[in-house]
Amino acid sequence: MxxxxxxxxxxxxxxxxxxxxxxxxxxxxxxxxxxxxxxxxxxxxxxxxxxxxxxxxxxxxxxxxxxxxxxxxxxxxxxxxxxxxxxxxxxxxxxxxxxxxxxxxxxxxxxxxxxxxxxxxxxxxxxxxAVYGLTEFARDALPGAGLVACPGCYPTAVLLALLPLVGAGAVSPANITVNALSGVSGSGRSLKEANLFTEVAEAVHPYGIGAHRHMPEMEQQLAAAAGAPVTISFTPHLVPMNRGELVTCIVEATRPIGDLRAILAARYAAEPFVHLLPEGVAPATRMVRGSNHVVVNVFADRIPGRAIVIAAIDNLVKGSSGQAMQNFNLMFGLPETMGLEAAPLFP
Missing domain, CATH: 3.40.50.720 (NAD(P)-binding Rossmann-like Domain)
Structure with missing residues (x-):
């Protein structure tokens, strides 16, 4: 043959x-x-x-x-x-x-x-x-797509953490706060004073405070899931590592934490790359480094009625090129995981 x-x-x-x-x-x-x-x-x-x-x-x-x-x-x-x-x-x-x-x-x-x-x-x-190519939520549209817009790295992590919960009405879309950490590769390869080793090493600093360009992208997709306008508070931070990204989302829960876990577990049970961690295990960037995998978990806040949803990705793979390849596979009728089977690098 x-x-x-x-x-x-x-x-x-x-x-x-x-x-x-x-x-x-x-x-x-x-x-x-x-x-x-x-x-x-x-x-x-x-x-x-x-x-x-x-x-x-x-x-x-x-x-x-x-x-x-x-x-x-x-x-x-x-x-x-x-x-x-x-x-x-x-x-x-x-x-x-x-x-x-x-x-x-x-x-x-x-x-x-x-x-x-x-x-x-x-x-x-x-x-x-254009098809918004958050793969896990775009499968039906990808096979016939002529133009796919791959999400930004921060929106990929935030949306995978929150879309199932917002869509199920399990968290309020009216009060979402996200603090995010990203490796320096997220700023690109061009020469920038702020990215010099002596500027980045042994330090963590926020940027794009209150005005990061990924905010309207996240709000657009969350609003579609909620069926109502969404405005989030989002603060990214640059951390001294090459690659990796972690987002901590603080939300108002309308259901018990166990229900939030159940929603995420059901939504991602058949997903090859998105994984709900065991109860109490915190996502970390080293769990996904160099891979197309995502790890997510949900925790109760000490403030009644609040929940903390955390997700980790590799910003250059699932947050960028890996997700692009995942979309390519589905556009051309190939197995979704083709070329993306590599396990995370550790340490």
Whole structure:
């Protein structure tokens, strides 16, 4: 029997952390052929010159400008470009199915996008047709999708922790507070003074206080589950580690903690990547490092009527490239876990 042909992909922005992690995952995916890699500022270089850990893979395509790629015959394009630049380019492509890892197609309202991202949306005509690719809640829409917007890393963790509870009416959508911790890779690879070793090491600091761009994305999805507007309090913190993310969500529970656990257990019982931990076990980033897995748990607060829901992910895998690959698999009718079977790294 003839083997099915490989699916040819292009990765735009392969010189960034998410692009590089996508290439890492694609190398072991049995149905993927990496046909093109772009990195405009590093065009002409090999992946090994930009990323030494790809030295054992000399056959990877040389980096080129995104505009120089011949997209004919490309089955899927993974956009790992900054916001605005992503939509400006991807909005012009015809033919390949698009999986975008930027923020450009996550928000359905172009005016909301403009208010949070500082400019008019480059391709507003595409917003209504984009599928919000939180895989566990988008399976029915992914097979026919031509454009998938992968969630941000913080929304991935927060929504997986809260969507089943909000949707079941088990927590109040009116009073949600989230404190989040992320490794430095979440800030990207570009040179920034705040990301220098001496600035980051032995310190933890908040950023985007009261105005982080992932807030409207979380509120959009939570409001859809609640059937009513949702406004959250969200404060992210940068911690001195390379990768990993942990979110602590403080909510007002309308049901006993046991019911909240039961809701999460039922919702994620058949999920290959989302796991409710045993009662009393706190999620930690080391449980998921380097993997597409998510760990979540719920605890009673000492204040009556409140609950604490905690989730941990790897920000570069389930929070970015791994979820993109998970969406790719479902878009092309492949087993959802294909290329994502690696267990977490420990220690």
């Amino acid at each position: 003839t083997s099915p042909r490989p699916l040819r992909i292009a990765v735009l922005g392969a010189s960034g952390y998410t692009g590089a992690d996508l290439v890492r995952l694609a190398l072991t995916h049995p149905r993927i052929e990496i046909a093109a890699l772009s990195a405009n500022a590093k065009a002409g270089q090999t992946m090994a010159q930009v990323w030494p850990h790809f030295a054992p893979y000399p056959d990877l395509p040389r980096l080129v400008a995104a505009e120089a790629i011949d997209y004919a015959g490309i089955d899927a394009v993974f956009g790992c470009l900054p916001h605005a630049a992503s939509a400006a380019l991807l909005g012009t492509l015809k033919g390949p199915r698009i999986i975008d890892l930027s923020a450009d197609f996550r928000l359905k309202d172009a005016d909301v996008y403009a208010s949070w991202y500082g400019g008019a949306h480059p391709a507003p005509q595409l917003l209504s047709g």
